[in-house]
Amino acid sequence: MTGKELFREIGNIDEKYVAEAEMAKRSVIMSPVFRRTLATAACLVVCLGIYFSVKQPDFAAKSESASISADSAETSMKTETAIMDSASEGAMTDEGASDSFWEDIWPQENATQTVPEAREEVYMETETSESDSVITQDSTDLKQESVSLGTTQGSATVEMTDMRDAESVCKRFAQYGDSVEELTEEVAVVNVHGYLESGMEALESFMAKTGNGEEASIELVQFTIEGDPIFYYIHYNGTDFYMVKDDSRDAFAGNSAMVQEYEYKYLQKYEETLTDGTCQVVMVLTNREDLTLTEVKKGAQDCFLFMQYTKE
Amino acid sequence: MEDSQIIELYWQRSENAIVETSNKYGKLLRKIALNIVGNFSDAEECENDTYVAAWNAIPPTRPNIFSAFLGKIARNIALNRYEYNKAQKRNNEFDLILSELEECIAAKNTVEESVEEGIVASMLNDFLEGLKKETRVIFVRRYWYSDSVKDIAKRMQISESKVKTVLFRTRKELQDYLAERGVFV
Numbered sequence: 001m002t003g004k005e006l007f008r009e010i011g012n013i014d015e016k017y018v019a020e021a022e023m024a025k026r027s028v029i030m031s032p033v034f035r036r037t038l039a040t041a042a043c044l045v046v047c048l049g050i051y052f053s054v055k056q057p058d059f060a061a062k063s064e065s066a067s068i069s070a071d072s073a074e075t076s077m078k079t080e081t082a083i084m085d086s087a088s089e090g091a092m093t094d095e096g097a098s099d100s101f102w103e104d105i106w107p108q109e110n111a112t113q114t115v116p117e118a119r120e121e122v123y124m125e126t127e128t129s130e131s132d133s134v135i136t137q138d139s140t141d142l143k144q145e146s147v148s149l150g151t152t153q154g155s156a157t158v159e160m161t162d163m164r165d166a167e168s169v170c171k172r173f174a175q176y177g178d179s180v181e182e183l184t185e186e187v188a189v190v191n192v193h194g195y196l197e198s199g200m201e202a203l204e205s206f207m208a209k210t211g212n213g214e215e216a217s218i219e220l221v222q223f224t225i226e227g228d229p230i231f232y233y234i235h236y237n238g239t240d241f242y243m244v245k246d247d248s249r250d251a252f253a254g255n256s257a258m259v260q261e262y263e264y265k266y267l268q269k270y271e272e273t274l275t276d277g278t279c280q281v282v283m284v285l286t287n288r289e290d291l292t293l294t295e296v297k298k299g300a301q302d303c304f305l306f307m308q309y310t311k312e
Numbered sequence: 313m314e315d316s317q318i319i320e321l322y323w324q325r326s327e328n329a330i331v332e333t334s335n336k337y338g339k340l341l342r343k344i345a346l347n348i349v350g351n352f353s354d355a356e357e358c359e360n361d362t363y364v365a366a367w368n369a370i371p372p373t374r375p376n377i378f379s380a381f382l383g384k385i386a387r388n389i390a391l392n393r394y395e396y397n398k399a400q401k402r403n404n405e406f407d408l409i410l411s412e413l414e415e416c417i418a419a420k421n422t423v424e425e426s427v428e429e430g431i432v433a434s435m436l437n438d439f440l441e442g443l444k445k446e447t448r449v450i451f452v453r454r455y456w457y458s459d460s461v462k463d464i465a466k467r468m469q470i471s472e473s474k475v476k477t478v479l480f481r482t483r484k485e486l487q488d489y490l491a492e493r494g495v496f497v
Contacts, residue, residue, distance in 0.1 A: 001432070001495060002414070003411065003414035004391075004395075004410055004413075006413045006416060006432070007391070007409070007413055007455065008388075008391065009432040009433050010413075010436060010455045010456055011387050011391075012384075012433035012436075013433055013436050013437055013440060013452070013456065014437045014440075015376060015377040015380035015384075016377070016380075017437075017440050017448060017452050017456075018377070018379075018380035018383060018384070018452060018456055019377045019379060020445070020449060020452070021448070021452035021453050021457065022379055022380070022383075024445075024449040024453075024468070198314070227445070312339075
């Protein structure tokens with residue numbers, strides 16, 4: 001057999017390998033520099049986690065209590081009493097410190113975090129430790145309420161409606177497959193390493209509707225360089241955008257939250273022609289109407305880059 | 313337009329099928345052909361021949377992965393064109409690919425001509441299955457798509473030297489793998 005014959009035989013390999021190689025396109029987002037930065041950041045997060053688990057083993061419980069307290073304080077005076085009680089009993093010995101910690105490590109103003117199981121545990125703990133506690137919602141009610149870390153930072157709490165329920169969104173994501181083929185059928189927009197595998201029309205339709213002020217929602221999935229899907233759900237109610245990001249299937253996500261919620265006022269779309277002639281599209285949720293692409297690239301804080309792809 | 317819709321156009325014998333195929337996969341097919349034949353005019357001819365071949369093949373064929381199906385046709389047509397042109401001119405990059413593949417085939421006196429067509433492809437599938445995904449992608453990009461080392465490095469966001477190292481090791485592994493199964497020169 002000659003090299004040419006072997007080359008012909010290679011032409012007969014299974015099509016799935018050919019498709020796999022075709023899809024393994026260059027990741028613009030996951031450049032080597034970005035990967036190194038990400039690795040450093042992941043190490044930092046792990047170190048912080050270890051530090052706080054050693055120094056403050058009950059830190060997580062405190063943070064949750066603080067969040068519950070913050071939400072409750074907005075809704076009733078009774079809850080405030082409960083907070084005072086729990087604070088006086090030592091459950092929240094340093095509420096201010098918890099807030100400043102979150103401001104330090106969680107600078108995005110509108111980030112909220114949903115950890116339903118942990119929350120239920122905290123609530124149960126509160127109920128059992130304080131017989132006269134006014135926090136008496138059952139688990140069903142709890143699911144309808146957001147635990148907002150953003151409330152202490154001046155942003156609005158996400159109002160849970162059917163369209164804005166992170167838990168039901170994540171349940172839906174959980175039913176989806178892992179492969180590009182499956183997700184192409186299940187999710188509106190599939191972005192494989194910076195190239196839209198499907199969903200251009202859905203994306204444009206979403207943009208058009210939101211541009212007209214109509215209510216609209218869309219689901220997107222992006223693949224990490226390792227091939228893990230990260231899901232996004234965006235809902236626009238005519239006033240603002242609500243986004244859920246679910247990276248629970250990202251094996252390299254580290255210890256960061258699996259599900260995050262965000263609220264922003266504007267959706268900005270930028271197009272940039274690169275030196276090689278390709279057109280890059282960048283889509284960002286932001287609270288600033290005048291946000292520029294340069295600022296986005298420099299890592300502007302008050303925004304979230306949720307989609308970046310090459311226009312073909 | 314989705315692949316299934318384009319294939320449906322072929323089945324309906326609509327000439328739009330060619331237009332849609334060209335819109336979606338023209339660039340890919342041209343690139344595959346260009347990597348082999350080495351010049352644009354031949355690559356364009358190969359691309360057009362691919363559409364004709366696809367038109368003749370569908371129906372009755374209903375491809376599972378349309379891009380791979382078209383790519384395979386383009387690759388074969390380009391390879392035939394390369395052989396036709398070879399007497400007059402050479403495509404250095406593609407000659408390099410073929411010479412690399414020669415390394416995969418162990419030199420041995422016992423010629424095994426009985427290796428039937430398709431058996432080697434099956435062996436290659438098994439071999440590829442055993443590779444790590446990144447290695448497999450690099451191998452397929454190089455020897456199926458005939459991409460240059462530079463293009464692969466750019467696509468995979470790794471250095472050219474790493475691509476060369478991966479290809480070298482994979483060729484050695486493939487050589488041993490094929491030799492164990494009686495595939496020799």
